[in-house]
Amino acid sequence: MRRTVLSALAIACTAVLASTVPAVADTSPTPVPATEAPSTAPTQAPSDAPTEAPTEGTEPTVAPSKAPDASEVSVVPSGAPDTGVASTDSDGGGALIGGGAAAAFATAGAAFYVVRRRRATGA
Amino acid sequence: MTPPSRRAFVTAATASLLVGCGGGSTPPSPEPSGSAPGESGESGRTVRALGRSVPVGLRIPAIRVDTRVMRLGLDPDGAMQVPPVEADDRAGWYRHSPTPGQVGPSVIVGHVTVGAYGDGVFRHLARLRRGDAIVARLENGTSARFAVSGVRTVAQADFPTEDVYGDVGRPELRLITCGGPRSGDGYRDSVIVFAALSAGSP
Incomplete structure (x- = not known):
């Protein structure tokens, strides 16, 4: 062993x-x-x-952290935007048209009167 | 130690080793919290804001408007500039506001009438109704589609500056023109269309 x-x-x-x-x-x-x-x-x-x-x-x-500080619109304008220029010229145009029509009507009336008077006077 | 107790000891030692190794894999647990910036889940909003791109065109099918868009700034007195009064009337984007699709109120204005030239590009703006579509074409070739959320006619003397130009926290659009009865060579009221981004297309 x-x-x-x-x-x-x-x-x-x-x-x-x-x-x-x-x-x-x-x-x-x-x-x-x-x-x-x-x-x-x-x-x-x-x-x-x-x-x-x-x-x-x-x-x-x-x-x-910086982003929230800035406003989404950086500069806010004052008042409402002036986006409507009324068509004031259209009124003047209408007056012109009306005046022209009146003048033409008067001329035609005068011519008619003259012609008729000439015929009446002897021609 | 009897053979069973030896086996138990060996088993316990092996188990403790395995557990120790497994413990080394526990650090990944911070990853989920680290991916918490995946709060980008906020992107689960219905519509995402678009990047900055200047508008070049505007289309409003409901009132058959399809116009170019110019850039506008401020006059010396602090009022917003407006497009020139001419036969080829067009709309104008206020360049100190976000571009359409960006977060915030993007502001576009147009004439209701242009003097002797007749109707302006926004002549029928007050006819718009909730849900009507407005599409802004952007300089980068994409477009931003908005849906009308409201139309207001207010006295110019009480122009709601905060409602129009105030922060909104999402992409919105404001269309502004004049309205109401004439006063002198202008108009008494302003018509303001409020709209929110409904889609951005490539």
Whole structure:
């Protein structure tokens, strides 16, 4: 029993030593690249990204806060817009037409009177 | 430790490891709250406001109006400019108001009569009724369609400045012309059409 136990222990110890030797041998060259490469690259990259992202997120909150201050109509005019120029000329036009018609009627009447008088007087 | 207790221990250890790993996935829970800016659910409004684009034309089928639209500013005395009195009458957009479809009251004015030239482009504005369509053609090629929500005839001496130019918080339109009985070479009243955006077409 003891032999088997001792032999088993011996085998176990050699196995452990055999596995640790390459590990020890590896540790001497690896520390430099192994520690620098993974440690610096990942730690800086995530730290920059999150810090910039929130600053961008704050911009939209500023923009809406300014908008409500401005009125939708920036300059309000005074009074009502004067959008009706009454057609006063149309009255004058009507008077002209009426006057012209009256003059023509008077001329025609005078001509009729003259012609009739001439006929009556002897022609 | 009996075999069952060992199994229990192993099972408990595995479970705790799994739970610990699962706990790492809990951070996504902030995402829903982060997506709360999806308050853009406000876009669930019936009609979305349009971007800024100056109006170049106006069509009102109910009163057979189809006119170009010019830009108007302010006179030195602070009154709104109006389109020139000429045979080829047209409407004018007040450039200190939002463009049609933007949030706020966009203001367009036109003559009811243009002196010796006869009827103005807004001669029959007072005939509009609730629900009638008004379409503004915009400079960018799109159009903004409005539906009349009300028509008011008010004395020019009591012009409702706040109702016409005040903030409304949504895209609206105001059409203004003169009306009522003549007084001197002008008119006693103003006719104001109130309309709200019903659709924006590409």
